[in-house]
Amino acid sequence: MPSVHLGQKAYAKIVLHAAKYSVVSVAGLLLGTKDGAGHLTVDDAVPLFHNVLPLSPMLEVALQQVDVYCKQTDCSIVGYYFAHELLTDTSITPFTAKVASKIDDALGGDSLLLVINNKELSSDKVAVLPYSLESGSWKVQPSSSLDVSDIAVKKVGELVKHKAYEKLVDFDNHLDDIKCNWLNPAVNQLLAT
Amino acid sequence: MVFNARTDLAELRALRGGLDSNAAPFYDPAHVLDSALRIVKSNSGLIDEVEKWALYEQIVVAAYDTGDVTTGNSYLDQILAKFPPKDSSRSSRLLGLQFESTGQFDKAVEVYEAALAKDESNIGLHKRIITALRAQGRKQEAIEGLVRYLDVFMSDIEGWLELSSLYLGELMYQQAAFCLEEVILLRPSNHLYHLRYADILFSFGQVELALKHYCRALELCTDNVRAFYGIRTSILALASKNDKGRGTQVDVETRDSLKKLAEEQLSSLYAKAGKDAATINTILKAWIQERA
Numbered sequence: 001m002p003s004v005h006l007g008q009k010a011y012a013k014i015v016l017h018a019a020k021y022s023v024v025s026v027a028g029l030l031l032g033t034k035d036g037a038g039h040l041t042v043d044d045a046v047p048l049f050h051n052v053l054p055l056s057p058m059l060e061v062a063l064q065q066v067d068v069y070c071k072q073t074d075c076s077i078v079g080y081y082f083a084h085e086l087l088t089d090t091s092i093t094p095f096t097a098k099v100a101s102k103i104d105d106a107l108g109g110d111s112l113l114l115v116i117n118n119k120e121l122s123s124d125k126v127a128v129l130p131y132s133l134e135s136g137s138w139k140v141q142p143s144s145s146l147d148v149s150d151i152a153v154k155k156v157g158e159l160v161k162h163k164a165y166e167k168l169v170d171f172d173n174h175l176d177d178i179k180c181n182w183l184n185p186a187v188n189q190l191l192a193t
Numbered sequence: 194m195v196f197n198a199r200t201d202l203a204e205l206r207a208l209r210g211g212l213d214s215n216a217a218p219f220y221d222p223a224h225v226l227d228s229a230l231r232i233v234k235s236n237s238g239l240i241d242e243v244e245k246w247a248l249y250e251q252i253v254v255a256a257y258d259t260g261d262v263t264t265g266n267s268y269l270d271q272i273l274a275k276f277p278p279k280d281s282s283r284s285s286r287l288l289g290l291q292f293e294s295t296g297q298f299d300k301a302v303e304v305y306e307a308a309l310a311k312d313e314s315n316i317g318l319h320k321r322i323i324t325a326l327r328a329q330g331r332k333q334e335a336i337e338g339l340v341r342y343l344d345v346f347m348s349d350i351e352g353w354l355e356l357s358s359l360y361l362g363e364l365m366y367q368q369a370a371f372c373l374e375e376v377i378l379l380r381p382s383n384h385l386y387h388l389r390y391a392d393i394l395f396s397f398g399q400v401e402l403a404l405k406h407y408c409r410a411l412e413l414c415t416d417n418v419r420a421f422y423g424i425r426t427s428i429l430a431l432a433s434k435n436d437k438g439r440g441t442q443v444d445v446e447t448r449d450s451l452k453k454l455a456e457e458q459l460s461s462l463y464a465k466a467g468k469d470a471a472t473i474n475t476i477l478k479a480w481i482q483e484r485a
Contacts (some may be wrong), residue, residue, distance in 0.1 A: 093362075
């Protein structure tokens with residue numbers, strides 16, 4: 001699999017989402033661009049759900065709306081991230097595989113599936129495992145194929161310490177209160193400082 | 194982050210109120226631990242002796258949930274000294290939790306079962322045995338245990354919802370739907386359960402029935418965004434399955450007016466949401482247009 005650059009904004013939102021909902025599963029979308037050689041640049045993430053259940057209606061709405069956003073901003077849905085509720089579980093559930101494969105199809109291949117390595121969330125290491133679709137099933141890739149800057153990892157660690165995750169909202173929050181903006185401008189601002 | 198003792202105390206009380214209450218905030222163990230510790234250490238007179246022990250209990254659970262075994266143990270020791278487990282099921286439950294916090298699930302279950310022998314109708318103890326299974330990833334056994342539990346305690350909403358989510362984890366949609374049916378029978382006027390039931394129904398192809406329950410949720414909770422989205426998504430799914438309305442109970446006129454209702458109400462709600470939601474509003478408008 002060609003290499004993937006995981007930007008600070010995307011990595012931050014993934015980790016903050018997992019930190020905010022530490023007792024249940026979380027999932028979300030990865031946004032970015034794919035070049036001619038299949039290399040991905042993941043610029044942003046849209047947190048979707050916590051206490052993830054394999055239910056389609058709201059997921060469909062979320063995928064369609066994020067798609068609209070992508071068309072407006074000239075990027076694509078380049079992948080999906082997921083964290084299990086149990087600390088040591090990093091398996092790919094059938095539903096996760098299904099959603100990620102659908103995204104892969106829409107992208108025309110080379111999409112990224114990130115499974116959060118819950119145990120590493122409180123360490124200073126990169127806390128996600130990259131997967132790629134090979135011959136119809138999702139296979140884990142070497143961590144060297146994922147490029148995440150040390151500065152990003154450090155910054156995100158600090159954000160978690162300062163409970164910045166309280167500012168993060170996901171699509172579930174939005175459905176409960178539409179004033180919650182799933183593009184997370186508040187978190188974007190924190191990262192810009 | 195500003196520390197407001199009264200707000201925090203209100204949240205902690207709501208959490209103790211249980212999952213069935215609509216007002217319960219999301220459980221963030223780190224936050225619970227932080228605010229509860231501040232309140233009990235502040236000696237401000239906000240809480241009485243009884244509430245102090247309830248807060249200690251919340252501290253123990255939240256501490257174990259965040260992996261802070263030291264704090265958990267120190268508050269648990271105080272609880273166990275005042276309320277020895279041999280006389281108290283509630284203390285036994287916490288003692289079992291202590292074992293769970295260090296991964297000693299078998300010892301934990303021994304504690305729960307011993308306490309159950311003296312107090313067999315204690316719901317909390319039964320449930321801890323099941324959650325211990327879930328915490329170990331033993332999902333099939335958790336399902337079996339929960340089914341047996343619900344045979345006896347059939348009005349336990351939390352139990353049915355837990356079973357539903359375990360079934361969904363195994364993609365057993367029909368069984369998950371059945372659990373929601375039990376919950377709806379027990380709490381027919383709670384729109385949240387109709388929404389969850391509708392989501393499950395839609396997910397395994399029962400789109401018309403899903404539509405009915407989204408509508409019911411809307412009747413129970415006007416302006417419910419999930420219900421509007423559910424209605425529109427269901428209508429579009431029905432349209433793609435069956436253009437002429439043949440063999441369905443929902444005729445084309447009704448479908449068209451429901452779709453229009455959902456779109457108009459969503460547009461209006463999003464427009465009223467204010468300038469912070471401006472970008473999202475633009476997305477909504479374009480989204481509606483895509484399948485107008």
